[in-house]
Amino acid sequence: DTGVSQDPRHKITKRGQNVTFRCDPISEHNRLYWYRQTLGQGPEFLTYFQNEAQLEKSRLLSDRFSAERPKGSFSTLEIQRTEQGDSAMYLCASSPGTSGRETQYFGPGTRLLVL
Amino acid sequence: AQTVTQSQPEMSVQEAETVTLSCTYDTSESDYYLFWYKQPPSRQMILVIRQEAYKQQNATENRFSVNFQKAAKSFSLKISDSQLGDAAMYFCAYLGLTSGGSYIPTFGRGTSLIVHP
Numbered sequence: 001d002t003g004v005s006q007d008p009r010h011k012i013t014k015r016g017q018n019v020t021f022r023c024d025p026i027s028e029h030n031r032l033y034w035y036r037q038t039l040g041q042g043p044e045f046l047t048y049f050q051n052e053a054q055l056e057k058s059r060l061l062s063d064r065f066s067a068e069r070p071k072g073s074f075s076t077l078e079i080q081r082t083e084q085g086d087s088a089m090y091l092c093a094s095s096p097g098t099s100g101r102e103t104q105y106f107g108p109g110t111r112l113l114v115l
Numbered sequence: 116a117q118t119v120t121q122s123q124p125e126m127s128v129q130e131a132e133t134v135t136l137s138c139t140y141d142t143s144e145s146d147y148y149l150f151w152y153k154q155p156p157s158r159q160m161i162l163v164i165r166q167e168a169y170k171q172q173n174a175t176e177n178r179f180s181v182n183f184q185k186a187a188k189s190f191s192l193k194i195s196d197s198q199l200g201d202a203a204m205y206f207c208a209y210l211g212l213t214s215g216g217s218y219i220p221t222f223g224r225g226t227s228l229i230v231h232p
């Protein structure tokens with residue numbers, strides 16, 4: 001049974017560059033969530049998909065952030081024109097079903113450092 | 116917006132002893148779910164225990180149990196017979212409906228548990 005995987009695990013970039021992260025959910029999980037976690041904080045919701053549809057976005061998700069989930073399988077999160085404040089751990093989670101009440105299963109995260 | 120408060124930034128316990136981590140939350144909803152997640156250093160977050168608000172019985176999972184006090188909006192985690200492998204950050208999470216009609220979790224800031232041999 002394969003869990004949620006994320007790639008890359010670490011990313012260092014210079015301010016102003018674009019970065020893209022990938023998340024592969026547990027097979028057949030309908031819902032996929034993106035979170036951001038900064039040091040000393042719990043995860044903060046960014047956005048989520050049900051299959052290929054993006055159903056809700058947090059106000060934390062600025063215009064520089066975009067997420068996709070083509071074909072309802074893996075998802076990508078792109079950050080354009082990165083800023084130092086974007087440095088954080090980006091977590092992906094998936095869950096079965098469609099109600100949203102199901103338990104979410106987390107990936108190992110992508111740690112982003114913007115210099 | 117719902118808030119989740121974990122008032123203990125750090126807790127320590129001796130191996131084989133019992134420790135309780137506290138969590139309070141704020142909501143006006145009656146239908147919601149509560150979770151404790153464990154995040155070991157440099158490893159992914161895993162579910163420890165889940166509680167449905169409509170269930171009066173406290174959830175238990177082996178050495179882990181909760182004290183769910185709905186009226187007080189309190190959801191504490193008790194770890195019995197603590198083991199070295201229990202050392203991690205523990206996050207309390209509230210899952211309820213947002214104004215957008217979706218179930219989205221809100222996490223506390225976490226409690227770092229140190230286990231002394």
